[in-house]
Amino acid sequence: MNKIIKIVLIVIGLIAAFLWFSLPSQDDPDAINSGAMNFMFVIMYILLAIAVVAALFFGLAKLFTTPGSIKKALFALGGLAIIVAISYGLSSTEEAEAVVKVFEDRTSSDLKTTVGTVKNIGMGLNVFFILTVIAVLLMVLPGLKKMFVK
Known part of the structure; x- marks a missing residue:
């Protein structure tokens, strides 16, 4: 199986290299519609789909076969x-x-912004900042602990 995967990856790499050299010049106004570029996007989507399916399959297989992993996953989801x-x-x-009022005063009526949308964006930024602080603390605290506790 491993040899088959290597052969398939080599073939995909050779096809991609051929397509790379088949791309039109950037001065060509119709470059975006070239067959080589379209086929490169097809290859990218296929490889992305394979990666997503493999990650989900092996992740879920590990989740259901390792004892206690479902409990840990539920705790992590609860924390999130x-x-x-x-x-x-x-x-x-x-x-x-206030943001909606300022946005509506400065833009055309084609773009509709609601309080809920702005609040969801703020929530997403807050989630990002909180998770970033947690990640930094989880990287720094063990190092500090090693420095001061011997």
């Missing part, structure tokens, strides 16, 4: 849900209303 709920609570409705 708590962080999302806290972030949604931190995103203020008053600030969202």
Whole structure:
């Protein structure tokens, strides 16, 4: 099986190299519609689909075969849900209303912005910041612990 995968990857690499050298010049106004570029996108989508299916298959297989992993996964999902709920609570409705008012005053009527949309964007930013702080702490604290506790 491993030899077959290597052969398939070599063939895909050779096809991609051939397509790379078949691309039209950047001065060509119709370069985006070239067959070589379209086929490169097809290859990219196929490889992306294979990667997603493999990641899901092996991840779920490991999840269901390792004892205690489902419990850990549920705790992680619960923690993420708590962080999302806290972030949604931190995103203020008053600030969202102010942003909507400023946005509507400065733009055309084609773009509709609602308080809910602005609040969801604020929630997403808060989730990102909280998870970033947690990740940095999880990287720094063990190093500090090793430095001071011997």
